[in-house]
Amino acid sequence: MAHGPAKGISRWLFTTNHKDIGTMYLWFSFAMFLLGGVFALVIRAELFEPGLQIVEPAFFNQMTTMHGLVMVFGAVMPAFVGLANWLIPMMIGAPDMALPRMNNWSFWILPFAFAMLASTLLMEGGAPNFGWTFYAPLSTTYAPPSVTFFIFAVHIMGASSIMGAINIIATILNMRAPGMTLMKMPLFVWTWLITAYLLIAVMPVLAGVVTMMLMDIHFNTSFFDAAGGGDPVLFQHVFWFFGHPEVYIMILPAFGVVSQIIPTFARKPLFGYASMVYATSSIAFLSFIVWAHHMFTVGMPVAGELFFMYATMLIAVPTGVKVFNWITTMFRGSMTFETPMLFSVAFVILFTIGGFSGLMLAIAPADFQYHDTYFVVAHFHYVLVPGAIFSITAAVYYWLPKWCGNMYNETMGKTHFWMAFIGLNLTFFPMHFVGLAGMPRRIPDYALQFADFNMIASMGAFLFGAAQILFLFNVIATIRGGKKATDEVWENPEGLEWTVPSPAPYHTFSVPPEVK
């Protein structure tokens, strides 16, 4: 076993070290976050004023599509896998991931997959332009030729996710230190265990649905063609059977992150640990039986509408348990508001707003009004930006001192927080209003009465984008130097990762610790 990292580029290309691989995942994710962010800013620049001014409508469609795909598959998912790589072995007292070489393979597929996906922008006919949900027949009969590259990119990034998830499950189930029983695991580990299960269950379904598309496009099958006895709505069922668990894949690890951070800065143990575990499991189970709430207006039988409506509302129960637990953890705690805590508190508040708008959307008859409007855009950006993205940001600030041994600049961190917080609310809150008033999503132009709110949203988006540059600067500055962090970093944080030195040595827990 090598004792330290290899020199030069080969360290990164050939590594089997969970910390190296976690770092690569996180940097890759940040690069994709910036790329997807640029796409978003193109959208917001075009929507700054009514009328068409900056891009062609056809290119606008490519931007909405690529923004969604890059953010979901390139930014959020790899970021959580990166955090899992860095943290799970240290949290459970394992020397590394269970299958270290496959771990590196899971990562290195991604740059290839996204290079292929991004290259479609330069292809004849342009990049995929059918939205990140790629509904047939837009994505089959009427798709640009680049759809074939998109399909194969999805295939290999799915393979990467499945291998990553298998590795995480094997690590958690098989590599825990003696005494680390399941119900002693940190919640981040628990949420990832369940997320990994969801990934293995639904990424193959995504592979299935893009395969059906591929066959319909190139081999004249009739999956989504009514003339042959198929049905375009079948696409939506299969896609959302993947798609709904997918949104929990993007949020469950976020629940795990804030469940680690809030107790530290409230200086109280997490309230209701066991109920958190059960709530997470319930959410995972429910995620498999609610998919058609994305399709209320497609023309389902009434029995289907009712079933999916009530099943969806049920999700509010375990989610409510979680929010209650976070708030109760903070209740009468000795709270301080360092940057990770700011992001986590904002997470609890703003994610809950997204949850409430989700509850509104769950009501089938009301959804007929909201469907495909900016209200939906507001809803899922409220759960993804202050949800997934804020939790990832919080995690980076919280664990960065452990990773690189230096404290970040608190003032800069707080500035980042407030810029991001104000920016995202300016961007997404007005979308509720224009959406309720009927502004359709994915259209490059809009009626004049929406102009003011759209202008505010666009300004907020650029503010949010600028905040991320500050984040990048802060992270690089912290890696290069700064005040040395102690081993504990924070005041009495809980978890094995705080028992190792800062920065964490290249290999930790070669001999498993004893957990009491």
Next chain:
Amino acid sequence: MSSEGSYYVPAQSKLPIFASLGLFLTVFGAANWLNGNDTGPTILFCGGLLFAFVLWQWFSAVITENLQGMNSDQLKRSYVWGMGWFIFSEVMFFAAFFGALFYIRNFAIPWLGGEGDKGIANEFLWQGFEATWPLMTTPDMAVNGDAAKVLGPEQSMSFGTVDSIWSWLPFWNTMVLMTSSVTVHMAHSALKNANRKGFNIWLGITVALGFIFLVLQVEEYMEAYLHMGLTLESGAYGTTFFMLTGFHGAHVTLGTFMLLVMFLRSVIKGHFKHEDCFGFEAASWYWHFVDVVWVGLFIFVYVLG
């Protein structure tokens, strides 16, 4: 949960990056080929070759490490978890296609035929179409007659009469695969009893049965294409029939190949001991999995077809 104290973390490895490159070139070539670019097949071929070579190296490395005793019991359990969850992912892949079959048969086609509220499409778009399964007359044919582009099959693969079961190929295919599940289990039992010869014989029989199944499948496909007018393009029936049996056949091919490799490893290299035979066990689990999928196919595609 356990810990042996010293866990083997492999040294740096060139395998993953080249596996990624090979995988990327394979799909990049395939996409180019499908889009009609001349370079596609070459890229696909080179990528596939590289990928296969890397996998060969990778498996060799894992086998060598095991033979050198570098694998702890804990790592072996990780391999067990890995294979188990991989098979679960395959189950979900097939679930997507079985789900599509279910939806098309039970919802899409009855609706196209005018059933229920959604049957309104029949009145406006597909007048004259009647819902049947197997779908011999597509909605396109019902509306456009001779001008139709999506034609149904002339004959289907579904079960005829009870007397004809002995001449019904899917029945024999089922027999072959079910038997092979038993023989691979016999091989496992032989190995557990340290009976090398029995292991080799039973495993050899299993590989042969897998091969016979594939030959029969090819026979069935040729029959379908040449005499039954049943192709991948024959509407929803042809689509679901060939996609389900085709992906199953691809998995049988992979499973047969895996068992063949295990057979050769045992015969030529004398690998596998009764307490250390994970490579074989993983392949046999995979084999049982493709058998179970076949049972589902036999019921839902052939018998209830």
